[in-house]
C-alpha cells in the first residue's frame with residue numbers, strides 16, 4: 457500500500473493493513489505512528505520531491521526493522537524509476553531531507569523569484585523576459601552543477617578568485633550573510649517535518 461494523502465487527511469484513512477508493506481510519502485508522519493495506525497511492522501517512509509514528474513527526484517527512504525529485503529529492493533527500484541533513491545538510516549535524517557530536498561524545489565523557486573524581482577526593479581528588464589532569463593539560468597546552472605567536478609563551494613571560490621563582476625556579486629551576498637536566512641529556513645522546515653502529528657492539524 458502506497459500512502460500519498462496530505463498528512464492532514466490521514467485521520468480519514470481507516471485501513472487494517474496487518475502484515476502488509478506500507479510505503480508512505482507523507483511528511484511529518486513517523487514510522488512508529490504508521491506501524492501502529494495500520495497494524496503492520498513492514499513500514500517504509502520515503503520523501504520524493506516535485507522533480508519526480510521529470511524523473512529527477514532525489515528520494516531518501518527509510519525502512520523499519522521488519523521490512524524485508526524484498527520490500528527494500530522494491531522500494532529502491534520504485535523510487536529510482538523517478539530519479540535517484542537513497543536509503544537512509546534514521547527518522548531524523550529523513551526529516552531533515554524532507555526540508556532539504558522534499559521542500560527544496562520551492563526554496564529554489566524563492567531564490568529565482570528574488571532574482572526576477574531584482575531584474576525588474578534594478579535592471580529595468582521586462583517581467584516576462586526576466587522570468588524567461590532566470591528560468592533558463594536555473595536550468596543551465598543546475599545542469600552545470602550536476603555535472604561539475606568541482607563542489608559548489610569550489611566553484612564560488614574560483615569565481616571570487618577572478619575578482620570580476622561575479623566576485624563583486626558573491627562578496628556582497630556573503631557580506632550580507634546570505635547563508636544565515638537559508639540555514640534558518642531549512643531549520644524551520646526540518647523542525648516542522650519532525651514535529652509530527654500535533655503540528656499537522658494546527
Ligand SMILES: NC(=O)c1ccc[n+]([C@@H]2O[C@H](COP(=O)([O-])OP(=O)(O)OC[C@H]3O[C@@H](n4cnc5c(N)ncnc54)[C@H](OP(=O)(O)O)[C@@H]3O)[C@@H](O)[C@H]2O)c1
Pocket residue numbers: 460461462463465468469481482483503504505506507558
Ligand atoms: N507534491 C510533492 O512534491 C511531494 C513530495 C514529497 C512528499 N509529498 C507528500 O505526498 C502527499 C501528497 O501530496 P500531493 O502534493 O500529491 O497532495 P495532493 O495533490 O493534495 O494529493 C493528495 C491525494 O490524496 C487523495 N486523498 C485525500 N483524502 C483521501 C482519502 N480519504 N482517501 C483516498 N484518497 C484521498 C486526494 O484525492 P482527491 O483529489 O480526490 O481529493 C489526492 O489525490 C503529502 O503527504 C505530501 O507530504 C508530496
